[in-house]
Amino acid sequence: xxxxxxxxxxxxxxLEQVLRGRxxxxxxxxxxxxxxxxxxxxxxxxxxxxxxxxxxxxARDGLLDVRHGVGTFVAEPSAAPVLEKLLRRSRVxxxxxVRRALEVEAARLAAERAQPEDLADLRRQVAxxxxxxxxxxxxxxxxxxxxxxxxxxxxxxSVLTALFDxxxxxxxxxxxxxxxxxxxxPDTGGAHxxxxxALERGDGAAAVAATTxxxxxxxxxxxxxxxxx
Numbered sequence: 001x002x003x004x005x006x007x008x009x010x011x012x013x014x015l016e017q018v019l020r021g022r023x024x025x026x027x028x029x030x031x032x033x034x035x036x037x038x039x040x041x042x043x044x045x046x047x048x049x050x051x052x053x054x055x056x057x058x059a060r061d062g063l064l065d066v067r068h069g070v071g072t073f074v075a076e077p078s079a080a081p082v083l084e085k086l087l088r089r090s091r092v093x094x095x096x097x098v099r100r101a102l103e104v105e106a107a108r109l110a111a112e113r114a115q116p117e118d119l120a121d122l123r124r125q126v127a128x129x130x131x132x133x134x135x136x137x138x139x140x141x142x143x144x145x146x147x148x149x150x151x152x153x154x155x156x157x158s159v160l161t162a163l164f165d166x167x168x169x170x171x172x173x174x175x176x177x178x179x180x181x182x183x184x185x186p187d188t189g190g191a192h193x194x195x196x197x198a199l200e201r202g203d204g205a206a207a208v209a210a211t212t213x214x215x216x217x218x219x220x221x222x223x224x225x226x227x228x229x
Contacts, residue, residue, distance in 0.1 A: 011046050013169035015054035018044065020173070023063055023074055034064070034072045061091070092174040093222045095167050100215045102163050103148065107207040109155035111199050118154055119200050125150055126192050133189075137179035141172055147192065154199070186217035 022028045034040065037055070041048045055072055058064045065075040114122075125147045132143040145168055152164045178185060191214035198206035 010166040010169075011050045012053045012057070013166065015044065015046060015050055016057050017169055017173060019054055019058055020063065023058075028074050030074050030076055032074045034074075036071075092170070093219065095170050095174070096215065096219050096222065098163070099167055099171065100212070100219065102160050103152065103211050103215065104208050106152040106155040106157070106160050106164075107195065107199075107211040108204040109157060109160075110151055111202050111204040111207040113156045114154040114199050114202075119196070122147070122150055122154070122196055122199065126196050129192060130189055137176045138172075141175045141179065144175075145172060151195065151199070186221065188214045188217065 019034075028034065034055070035043070037048050037051050041051045044051070055064060055066065059066050059072075059075075063075055065073045067073065125143075129140075129143045129147045132140045135143075149161070149164055149168070152161050155161075175185075191210050194213065195207055195210035198204075198210050
């Protein structure tokens with residue numbers, strides 16, 4: 001694994017996924033001591049502060065055990081799965097709340113700024129998104145997030161696009177995990193179709209309504225699950 005394999009964009013979410021992948025694959029088994037922070041940074045071609053933050057996030061999720069003055073080790077499987085689930089759920093909820101805020105504004109702007117040729121491409125993307133539901137969880141989530149990124153991009157605001165790209169790795173990993181573990185996710189296919197139709201009409205209010213209809217059920221489900229634990 002080298003720095004060249006990391007994409008452009010925020011590094012910490014990507015580094016977190018790289019390190020998580022080594023744990024999930026068994027490359028780093030329980031009790032394995034991670035390389036020194038400086039060595040990992042050199043191997044991956046990134047700064048030590050980025051590695052440190054990625055390690056902190058994995059430690060927060062219970063995957064790593066940071067022993068100050070000793071080293072960082074792959075943690076034993078959690079003896080408190082409910083707590084681990086709550087930590088993951090809270091983190092995803094925070095990201096989804098930010099996603100909602102930026103996608104609502106992006107939908108409103110896209111309704112004003114999108115061109116007909118852009119919307120033809122978006123119509124194809126939403127069809128691909130629906131078709132991919134029969135594919136693997138990773139393929140479906142990727143197609144779904146590709147569609148939403150295109151909507152954000154149609155807003156014509158580079159800051160909104162950068163924020164979405166920053167959140168995407170965390171969203172992708174969390175949503176794949178939820179689908180693979182058969183978490184009951186709301187069926188929001190109709191909201192996706194309604195969003196495209198609203199953008200085609202240039203109806204900002206309807207585009208915002210479709211966006212909230214897509215994201216609010218998932219946010220509510222996560223909040224209910226957290227409060228019900």
